Amino acid sequence: MGWFLLQRAVQALVVLFVVSTLTFLMVSLAPGGPEIMMTMETTPEQQEALRRQLGLDRPLLVRFVKWTASALRADFGRSFSHRRRVNELIAERLPNTLLLGGTALALSILIGIPAGIISATRRYSVVDHAVTLLSFIGVAIPAFWFAILLILLFTVRLGWLPASGLATPGAPFSLADRLAHLLLPSLVLATAIMPNLVRFMRSALIEEIGQDYVRTARAKGLPGRRVLSRHAIRNALIPVVTVLGVLVPRLVGGAVITETIFGWPGMGQLAVAATIGRDFPVVMGLTVVVAIVVIVSNLAVDLVYGWLDPRITYG
Amino acid sequence: MRVRLAMIVILSLALAAGFLAPVAGGPAPTGGIAFPIVGDPTFNPWHPRHFAESLFITRVLFNGLTKWGKDSRWVGDLAERWDISADGLTWTFYLRKGVKWHDGRDFTAEDVKFTYDIVIDPRLGATGRAAFSSIKEVRVVDPNTVQLLLSAPQASLVAVVGVNAGIIPKHAFAGVTDPWTHDAFNKRNPIGTGAYKMKEYVPGSHVTLERNPAYFGGAPSIDTVTFKVLPDVNAQMAQLLAGDLTIVFIDNPALVRAVRGRTDIEVSTLPQNNFYYMAPNHRKPLFQDRRVRQAFMHAWNRPAMISGFLEGFATPASGPITPVLKNYFNPNVKTYEYDRDRARQLLAEAGWRPGPDGVLTKGGERFRFTLLYPTVQYFEPLAALVQQYLRAIGVEVVLEGREFNVFIQGMLARRYDALLGWWIMPEDPDFFNYAHSSAAERGFNLPMYGNREADALLEAGRKATTVAERERIYNRFQELAAEDLPYLYLWWPNEIRAWNRRLTGVPGIHLRAAFQWLNEWRVR
Numbered sequence: 001m002g003w004f005l006l007q008r009a010v011q012a013l014v015v016l017f018v019v020s021t022l023t024f025l026m027v028s029l030a031p032g033g034p035e036i037m038m039t040m041e042t043t044p045e046q047q048e049a050l051r052r053q054l055g056l057d058r059p060l061l062v063r064f065v066k067w068t069a070s071a072l073r074a075d076f077g078r079s080f081s082h083r084r085r086v087n088e089l090i091a092e093r094l095p096n097t098l099l100l101g102g103t104a105l106a107l108s109i110l111i112g113i114p115a116g117i118i119s120a121t122r123r124y125s126v127v128d129h130a131v132t133l134l135s136f137i138g139v140a141i142p143a144f145w146f147a148i149l150l151i152l153l154f155t156v157r158l159g160w161l162p163a164s165g166l167a168t169p170g171a172p173f174s175l176a177d178r179l180a181h182l183l184l185p186s187l188v189l190a191t192a193i194m195p196n197l198v199r200f201m202r203s204a205l206i207e208e209i210g211q212d213y214v215r216t217a218r219a220k221g222l223p224g225r226r227v228l229s230r231h232a233i234r235n236a237l238i239p240v241v242t243v244l245g246v247l248v249p250r251l252v253g254g255a256v257i258t259e260t261i262f263g264w265p266g267m268g269q270l271a272v273a274a275t276i277g278r279d280f281p282v283v284m285g286l287t288v289v290v291a292i293v294v295i296v297s298n299l300a301v302d303l304v305y306g307w308l309d310p311r312i313t314y315g
Numbered sequence: 316m317r318v319r320l321a322m323i324v325i326l327s328l329a330l331a332a333g334f335l336a337p338v339a340g341g342p343a344p345t346g347g348i349a350f351p352i353v354g355d356p357t358f359n360p361w362h363p364r365h366f367a368e369s370l371f372i373t374r375v376l377f378n379g380l381t382k383w384g385k386d387s388r389w390v391g392d393l394a395e396r397w398d399i400s401a402d403g404l405t406w407t408f409y410l411r412k413g414v415k416w417h418d419g420r421d422f423t424a425e426d427v428k429f430t431y432d433i434v435i436d437p438r439l440g441a442t443g444r445a446a447f448s449s450i451k452e453v454r455v456v457d458p459n460t461v462q463l464l465l466s467a468p469q470a471s472l473v474a475v476v477g478v479n480a481g482i483i484p485k486h487a488f489a490g491v492t493d494p495w496t497h498d499a500f501n502k503r504n505p506i507g508t509g510a511y512k513m514k515e516y517v518p519g520s521h522v523t524l525e526r527n528p529a530y531f532g533g534a535p536s537i538d539t540v541t542f543k544v545l546p547d548v549n550a551q552m553a554q555l556l557a558g559d560l561t562i563v564f565i566d567n568p569a570l571v572r573a574v575r576g577r578t579d580i581e582v583s584t585l586p587q588n589n590f591y592y593m594a595p596n597h598r599k600p601l602f603q604d605r606r607v608r609q610a611f612m613h614a615w616n617r618p619a620m621i622s623g624f625l626e627g628f629a630t631p632a633s634g635p636i637t638p639v640l641k642n643y644f645n646p647n648v649k650t651y652e653y654d655r656d657r658a659r660q661l662l663a664e665a666g667w668r669p670g671p672d673g674v675l676t677k678g679g680e681r682f683r684f685t686l687l688y689p690t691v692q693y694f695e696p697l698a699a700l701v702q703q704y705l706r707a708i709g710v711e712v713v714l715e716g717r718e719f720n721v722f723i724q725g726m727l728a729r730r731y732d733a734l735l736g737w738w739i740m741p742e743d744p745d746f747f748n749y750a751h752s753s754a755a756e757r758g759f760n761l762p763m764y765g766n767r768e769a770d771a772l773l774e775a776g777r778k779a780t781t782v783a784e785r786e787r788i789y790n791r792f793q794e795l796a797a798e799d800l801p802y803l804y805l806w807w808p809n810e811i812r813a814w815n816r817r818l819t820g821v822p823g824i825h826l827r828a829a830f831q832w833l834n835e836w837r838v839r
Contacts, residue, residue, distance in 0.1 A: 032721035038366050040736060041443060044727050044757045049440025050363050053495060081364050082355060082518065083498040093519065148549050155557040163554050169521045169541050170347070170514075261547045265519025269546070273354050277364075278720065 004314040012295045016288060020071065023287045024064050027280060036080075036278040054080060054280075067284060076285035081277050086285035089270065094252075094289075096166065097266035100259070101251030103182055104189035105244075112194040113240070116201025117233065123206065131202075135195035147188045147261040154184060164263030185262040189255045193247050200243045204236035238308055245301030249294040347523075347539035348561035348818060348838060351551040355518055355544060358505035360481040361433055361441040362495055370479055372522060372542055374830045376507035377481025380408055380427070381473055383742055383828040387641065389473050392831070393422070393482055393508065403468030403778060410459045414531045416484050417512040424461035428453045429485035431463065433494055445748065445758065446475045446741075468778040470785060471745030478741040481507065510535045510834035520544055535834035555580065555813060561838070562814035564826055566692065568626040574813050581816050584809045587825045588639045589739040590632045591805040593686070593701065594762040596732055601684055608800040610661035612651035615704040619653075621806055623700075624693045628811055632804035634793045636744050642782065643744040645790040648797035658708045667709070675709035683711040684732035689722035694735055697805075701735070726761060734761060737808075744789040747773045750801045764801035 035050045051057045070077060076086035119131040155163040161184055162168065167177050208214065209232055217227045256268035263269075267286060274282035306312045356369035360377055380397075384390035391397075394408040414422040431453040434441045449472075452464040463472070487506050491497045500506065504513055510532060511524035522542040526535040543560065545551050552573050554560040565571060565582075574580045593611070595602035602608060617631040630638075638644045667675035667682055675682040686701065688694045695716060702712040717725060725731055738749060738759070748754050751773045752765035772792040779785045796802075810825050820837040822829050 032718060032724050036364070036720055037723045037727070038719060039442070040723070040726075040738065041445065041759065042723060042727065043445050043759075045437060046363065046440040046442070046444070047727060049438060052438075053363075053440070053493075081357070083496065083502045089518075096519075144547075148553065151550060151553045151557075155559070156553055159557065163557060163559055164543060164545055164550060165520050166517075169349075169517075169523055169543070170539065261550045263520065263543060263545045263550065265517065265544070269519055272546070276720075277354070 001314055008295075008299055012292075015295060016291055019291045020068070020284065020288055021064070023284060024067065025060075027278075027283055028060055028063070032278070038277075056280075071284070071288065076288070077281035079274070079282045080279045081273070082279075082282070086281050089282060090267070090285055090289055093265060093267045093270050096264060097252060097255070097259070097268065099182065100185055100189060100255060100264060100266055101248075103186035104193060104255070105248070105251060107186060107190040108194040108197050111190075112197035113201055115194075116198040116240075117205060117228075119198065119202040120205035120209065120236075121228070131198060135198045138191045138195040141191060143188055143192060143255075143257045144261060146191060147184070147258060150184050150188065151261075166265065185255075185258050185264055188258050188262075189251070192255075193251070196243055196247065197240060200240050201236065204239045205232060208232040208236045234308060238305060241301055241304050241308065245297050248297045249290060252290060252293045346537065346838065347541055348537055348836070349541040349543055349554075349559065350562050351545040351554070351560055352522075352542045353544070353546045356522060356542070357501055358503075358513070359483065359494070359501040360479055361430070361443070361483070362501055363440055363442050365442050365479075370827060371830050372524070373481050373505075373507075374479070374509075374827060375511050375524060375540065375833050376505055376509045376513070377483065378508045378831075379477050379480040379482065381477035382831045383477060383824055385822040385824060385832065387639075387742070387824065389477055389742070392477065393427075397473070399780070403470070403780065404465045406463045406465070406472055407456070408461050408463070410461065411531055412459055414508055415529055416486075416508055417506045417527060418487075420484070420486055422482075422484075422508055423458040424455040425458070426482050426485050427461040428455050429488070430482045433483075434480075439494070443479055446478075469745070470777050470779055471741070471743040471747075474741040474743035474745070481509075483507070511540055514539065530834055532832075532834050536837050537833070540833065555815070558815060560815075561818050562812065562821075565811040565813055568628045568811060569624070571626060571628075571811060571813075579816055580813050582811065582813045583823075584628055584811045585823065585825065586630070586637060586639050586807060587739070587810045588637050588742050589737060589810075590635055590637060590802075590807050591629075591737045592632075592635075592735070592802040593805065594734050594736060594802050596729070596763055597765065597801070598763045599684070599732055601682065601732070604665045605799055606661040606665040607667075608803060609651065610658040610665075610708065611705065611710075611803050612800065613654045613658040613661070614708045614710075615701060616653040617806060620697065620700055624696050625806070625808065628809040629806040630809075632807045634796045634804060635738070635746055635749065635802060636789065636793055637807045640742060640744055642786055643789050645793040648794050650797070655708055662708065662710075669709050673709055674711050681711065682709065683713065685713040685715050686733050686735065687715045687717065687722065687725050687731040688735035689719045690716045691719050698735060729756070729761075729763065736761065744785065744792075745773075745776060746792070746796075747777055750796075762801050766795070766799060766801070769795055769799070769801065 035047065035054060035056055037047055055063070078084065079086055079089055082089055115131050119128045122128055151163045154161040162181050165181055167181055171177060214227055214232055217231060218224065252267065256272055258264065259266045259268040260272060270282065271286050274286065306314060350371065352368040352371065354368045356372050357365045358373060358376065359365060360373040365373065378392045380392060380394040381389050382392040393410055393414065395411050397406060397408045399406050410424060416422055431450060433439055434444050434447050435450050449465045449467050449469045450463050451466045454462040454464060456462055484506050487500050488494055488497060503516065510527055510530045512527045514525040515523040521544060524540045526538055528534045548567065548570065551560060551563050552570055555563050555574065556577065571582060574582055595608060597603060621627060621629045621631065633648055633650050636644055662675060666677045668677065670676040670681065686698060688698045698714050698716060702714055705712050726734060748759045750760055750764050750769060752770050754760035755763040755765060769792065772788055772795065776785055776788045776792065779788055812826050814821065817839045818836060819839065820835050822832050
């Protein structure tokens, strides 16, 4: 097992290096230059002054080496627009994204997995058809449209839920307030993830139920429920875990659209603003963080496989 | 399984109860108003990253020497009055007494000197400093009197020191070598003289300012102003309708439909000192014949475009100086009706004949050019229409729509045959920076126009000492600008804003200036 983990660690470093080099090149060489000049009333003098201040007039290689050297010390420098340490910014935004993503994930799992199970066990029934239809609709709905629709319904029409932010500005802390602000964005995000879980759970479980060992267990006299929960579902979870492993980084990388529309101060919003605003250090820092999340979640998925399926061993 | 199911249902109901307790999410804490901004702001009006989202906040936090008054003229802000020396090179500003910074310290002329020294320092690259290029030196005469010494007369200085020119406190920057990295001020706790002071900033979420009861212009009545970070314009409109936002700036006229007819929302529109244009590069031989430029002005149907994607919220422009500048505006200049035949005739006079495919040719050269424009606002449909209109008279346009930052780079490097853009200018007829030949390479003279008479007029306009003299000069300039077409004028857009009817007292001036009178706004 130790050998396995060491291999993965080395692979991780290689991936991180390739990803950061490519990102650095792309951001530096993108048309429009590495500095931002977002106003018509700008002059070449200002551009030059800005380049000098931000150290962007130094050669590409020098800048890259500098960045890599500090990145190895986990220091991603200082944001150009926010003027704070990138680590601080990410540390501030990450919990918000995790909260949003985590809630969406929890909702998806709590509703999606049972829905997939029911769908599989009552195949071709009305419930199954309904679940399938809803899944397709969920996948087809664009997030930005659904988000605005929810806002129009719940904020404008009904006045039940707020439309943006983490909490009501200036109000003292209240759990109800926080949850109210969390509900709509996590619903939108969940709509993007849930259908995948439902479909994968359904098809994986259908396949398991058709296996010989399930027939044997039933023939042996085990109650249908126990056959399902103790045996079939556990095996059917393997493909589902794979899907989760792919979806989780997507959540962290930024539910960009959802965060933008709901004014949710998370990593996605930070990423968009940093990209448009040519906020170099933030873009690089975020890229590395997301790359790490992808690597870790892939590793976690592999380890969970081992737990779910005793035939799989590492090292 | 059944027990687990029951537990899940009970838990969900409990959570739901927490959610459904009606959360008003109303405008900020009681007695406050809310306004949307599209990104995180910077609280220093001179910072190189001080863009559109920051200016509403800095106009409230800080004061300049002058500001645009409710009755459409320049009035004193931190300066009570000013006078100009006979040679026009020394402006003396007599500052208000007893003004205090938000931290209680006294405002003095030293603060003005400190601010303008930063502005004129070329190494620092303060934002907007191009407007102050004629300021040579700042001199403190006494704690309440400061002088700006110019290298050349500039009658428009009174306007220029009133637009996004907030004075920042010297004492807050004591010991700071680089003002742009002084984050304690720029990104966290700005200290100004304005009607509101910093209360709370949650990055990525909102900025809340609270009233400054000691404000020299009169204590504000509204308790707090919250600027919510909302990058999405549809979300902004939805929140306005829900009452979570009190006032919004409507950039895209198509959105007016969303609020029209609502009894609780007031939509108002007014003209602004802003014109949209196509700037042909006068250094390219293609555009050097005046008849060609005039032909273009006849080739497009501006009223149709205005009703098409501006919902009528604009007026076809006859020149760069808008009717907002009441006494300076000259309505008696050459205008151009939509007339394709006239356009073709002018081009023929200039020697262009239609080739076999309809595209004009002259001496073997096709009339073909690239049009650079930013992919923001409504420039995409505008550029496409311009392309169509010009194709109809035999001119081939290659469209080059670029992301805003890339567009700016192209603009700075003068890498275009023609470009589409807009100028929002302070309310003064001084068009020097935008059309004088000295501003062609590195200034705002994007068409790279160089006309001797125009140059002379623009210089004279800056030197003139009386309103009557300036009127005469700029009237002639507008005649020339309409005949010779440094820019090809599209329209003067109206500003559209919408607010909740609970809000009153907003002066009838453009919104950025109205924010400088925030102490007079009221909420019912």
